[in-house]
Amino acid sequence: MEDQSYFHTFPAAQGTQAGRPFFIAMCPLRVIPKLFVFDEEEVPAELRAQRTLNRARVPEIAHYLLSRRDAYVMSALTASVDAAVKFLPFEPEKQSSLGYLQIPMEARILINDGQHRRAAIEEAIKENPGLGSDNVPVLFFVDEGLVRSQQMFADLNRYAVRPSDSLSTLYDRRDQSSELARYLAAECTTFKTLTEFEKSTISNRSTKLFTLSSIKRASRALLRKGPKEEVTPQERLIAKEYWEAVAEQIPDWVNARQRKVSTADLRQDFIHAHGVTLQALGMAGAELLATHPKNWRSKIKALRKVDWSRTNSPAWEGRAIVNGRISKSTSSVHLASNYIKQAMGLTLSPGDREIESRRSGRSSN
Template sequence: MDAQGYFHTFPAVRGTQAGRPFFIAMCPLKLVPRLFVFDEEEVPPEMRAQRTLNRARIPEIAEYLVTHPESYVLSALTASVNGEVNFQSIDDLRQPSLGLLQIPMDASILINDGQHRRAAIEEAIKQRPEVGQDNVPVLFFMDEGLHRSQQMFADLNKYAVRPSYSLSTLYDHRDAGSDLARFLAVNCLTFKGLTEMEKSTISNRSTKLFTLSGIKHASRALLKKHQKQEITTEEKLLAKEYWEAVSEHIPDWTKARTKEVSTAELRQDYVHAHGVTLHALGIAGAALLTTQPKAWRSKLKALRSIDWSRSNVELWEGRAMHHGRISKANTSVQLSANLIKQALGVKLSPEDAAFEAQHDA
């Protein structure tokens, strides 16, 4: 803010897109809640330039900022300024694009992209005021009316693609479950060399048998761990031991590793080559480890008695399959886990029994 108090002043870089000027500026986080406004939710959609605020997302983002004050990363906000701005270049000859951006204090600055980050910043500052001293980059455009603002929102989100769950797992070093999945993919003989690290689905021609995200879901279920719970070294080693023991009794997994059979053939012919079964084996394993902490390894021999063939419609239809297609639904996972539990001699819980009653109805 300048000495006269009429402007908000930001260090900025000036650029041009599609013949229109824009500015990239650094804004202190503590000013974000006061400077940037958001379309009120009560306004009809056709009169807004944004989606409505999903308040369920705000605590998670705010917690991320508060919990990781020394390592968080916050992407730029995009805003439109409804008012005349002034850009003062530092050096008109040598650095004409570097300077100070002055925005009138009575101008409206409307968020085009980043409304949840803006709300989360406000909440994070309430919990941890020192966060307000940090900065966030802001991309400023000139407001050209509702039509242009709506088109900006559509264009900014049209090509946005979320990374696959496997890739997020591979790159997430804050999450204990992701760390467990990476550990198993590299160190567990069952998964080593057979894990798709980037995609959460496996193509027909892929030589991989498991996805990193599938390993994460199944192993967290095995250890009965929720998303934010820590996982000890001993638990990691137990998961490794369990999955290697399981593979001893599913010979097709070993054949896939030794290239005696193609993974494409296994996916086509057997339910054990799909994530629903891996997850189910994790759930069944958790029950087995609880009820048979000493004898669980020998109990796994019963896996050899299960007919994993997709052609066994009587066994798998309504469980791992629906109308002949593999199902990833939670109900399919649970019902498949029930079948495996029964094969292993594990008594079904009341919740399990309720699922079975619905399946038999």
């Protein structure tokens, strides 16, 4: 048997995919930056096996590892080895699939999936060397050249689908605004039974009126909270009271909850049945609560007089509707919010007026 010092040796399991052997090994985090090569950015795309590294993503992942030292989760890396490897089963006579994987030290090991995690591991270990003793699973394939590696990258990412914002909100137990959204969907009369928890868009056949992600964005705007900011119990109660007060002034929402009207018809005919308006109501509500903390409930009654129909072009075209279609852009949210603020008798800020002037300029062209 050859000298072990010339090999990287890892406990591993052997398997087969499409007639090719592969190996799953446990690697200490401290060896990841030294062991795995990433094709540098100056290499042309046609000669690389994966996408260019987005440096902006690395600090966020590194911060996650460091801030969740006792609770982080990291999925497996996938890599190709450009040399012959050896697998030494624990029980050769039984053809065991468990054993040691030996990779020649001179081998080039190229990451097919996980390059941002690799870079983040390197950054995190610099700040907290103790992370180096943790392990990450690595899926090793024997490299068959650049073409095969490029195809592996394409195949690994072909069916990778980012979870919807609503599903991420449902499962995220660390984000305060996600917690707020789940609370409101469960406890606020306005959103009970009408919230879509898994999708961030609502189909025509759905009986739901709001998405969990739109509730999160709207309530974050209402409380003027950033993604990482804490939401106090008092603020949570204020949000619940505000949305219930809004619903009292929008009878269609109440009728939808009572199954007196089709949510599909509301989405087709009214602007208030879309996330852009919910977020605009949150933004307007923030100004209302800030300027009228004592009598905001009386001010909000003005919403009952608003014509929310999509045919009300003078109000909504160029705001929440652009060229006859619902717009979810940031400017559309702000412009719709301005209209709602004015409907409630609020004074527009200089920033609001600037946005209004730009809209007027576009309308006159």
